[in-house]
Amino acid sequence: MISRRALLTHASVILAASALPAAAAKPKKPKLPAGQVYLFRGFADIFSTGLNTLGQELKSEGINAEVLSLPNAQAFARKIADRYRASKDARPIVLVGHSLGADMTFSVASALQPMKIPVALILSFDPTGKGPVPGNVKKTLNFYTGGENLWSPVLPAPGFKGELANINLRQGETAIKGIGHFNIDKNPKLHERSMKEIKLALKRR
Numbered sequence: 001m002i003s004r005r006a007l008l009t010h011a012s013v014i015l016a017a018s019a020l021p022a023a024a025a026k027p028k029k030p031k032l033p034a035g036q037v038y039l040f041r042g043f044a045d046i047f048s049t050g051l052n053t054l055g056q057e058l059k060s061e062g063i064n065a066e067v068l069s070l071p072n073a074q075a076f077a078r079k080i081a082d083r084y085r086a087s088k089d090a091r092p093i094v095l096v097g098h099s100l101g102a103d104m105t106f107s108v109a110s111a112l113q114p115m116k117i118p119v120a121l122i123l124s125f126d127p128t129g130k131g132p133v134p135g136n137v138k139k140t141l142n143f144y145t146g147g148e149n150l151w152s153p154v155l156p157a158p159g160f161k162g163e164l165a166n167i168n169l170r171q172g173e174t175a176i177k178g179i180g181h182f183n184i185d186k187n188p189k190l191h192e193r194s195m196k197e198i199k200l201a202l203k204r205r
Contacts, residue, residue, distance in 0.1 A: 034088065034089040034090070034091065034202065035063075035064075035089075035090070035091060035092050035093065035094060035120075035201075035202045036080055036083060036084070036090050036091075036092075036093045036094070037058060037063055037064065037065040037066065037094045037096070037198060037202075038065070038066050038068060038080075038094070038095055038096070038108075039051045039054060039055050039065060039066070039067045039068065039096040039097065039101070040068055040069075040070060040071075040095070040096070040097035040098070040100075040101030040102070040104040040105060041067065041068065041069055041070070041097075041098065041101050042070075042097075042098050042099030042100045042101045042102075043070075043099060043100050045069055047098070047099060047181075047182055047185075048098040048099060048101055048185050049185070049186070050098070050183070050184075050185030050186030050187070050191075051067055051096065051097075051098055051101070051185055052067055053186065053191070054096070054185075054191050054194060054195075055067040057191060057195060058195065058198065061195065061199070063198065063199070063202065065198075070100060070101065070104055071104070071108075073104060073107035073108050073110075073111050074111050076108055076111075077108050077111030077112045077115070077117075078111075078115075080093060080108070080112065080117065081112060081115045081117045084117050092118070092119075092120035092121075092201060092202065093112075093117070093118070093119045093120055094119075094120055094121045094122075094123075094198050094201050094202065095108060095109060095119060095121070095122045095123075096122075096123040096124075096125075096194065096198075097123075097124055097125065097127070098125040098126065098184065098185040099125070099126055099127070099128060099181065099185075100128060102124035102125055102126060102127035102128075102142075103127045103128055103129050105122045105123075105124055105127075106122070106124070106127070106129075106131045106132065106133060106134070106154070109122060109133070109134050109136060109137050110134045110157075112136060113134045113135065113136040116136075117136065118136050118137075118138060119136055119137045119138065120138050120139065120201040120202075121137075121138065121139050121140075121141075121197060121198065121201035122137055122139070122140040122141070122142075123140075123141050123143075123194050123197060123198070124140065124141070124142045124143070124154065125143050125144075125184045125185050125190070126143070126144055126145055126146065126151040126181050126184050127142065127144070127151070127152075127154060128150060128151065129154075130152060130153070130154050130155045131154035131155050131156070131157070132154065132155045132156060132157035132160070133154055133155070133156050133157060133160055133162070133164055134157045134160065135157060135158075135159040135160045135161065135162075137160070137162050138162045138163065139162055139163040139164075139197075139201070140154070140162065140163070140164045140165070141165050141167060141193075141197060142154045142164070142165070142166045142167065143167050143169055143184060143190060144166060144167070144168060144169065145169050145170050145179055145180055145181055145184055146170075146181070151181050153166035153168075154166060169184065176189060176190075
């Protein structure tokens, strides 16, 4: 004769087994990366159309990236800071730019510094100036195709303790054939690298 305890145990096993397929049928959706990701186009929005493509690529990966014309750095920094303080979903901050838009990444980051707002990542493509990269930036990758005076390496500001890499795309192991100022923002290899770096930065919370 089967005891009452054994019968209850057997029934529990059957119920648990029957519940497994239902649970398996409802996998948890992966949480989309939070943060603020901004891409700044260069002069008159004419030569930076590759950032539009990169923005769409990021959105296809569930990353809420915003592609912009050149804003007022101080006003835009206040907007970013307000969002950062209001919600953890507005952290971290990633800034990407081409040409004058690359210069804008450093201007916005510099405006955020006295507000004590950190910037997780800057990706700059052929800035017209040399930065500098302010101390509130954790990591900067500067891709450049020029020489020492234009579209060139950027410099760290006093007190900068983050990671800074100036990557020459015209010479050495990092060179890309046919690359130049007017197509650097459209290069598929750089888009792939940018996607990887942005995803990595958004996971650092």
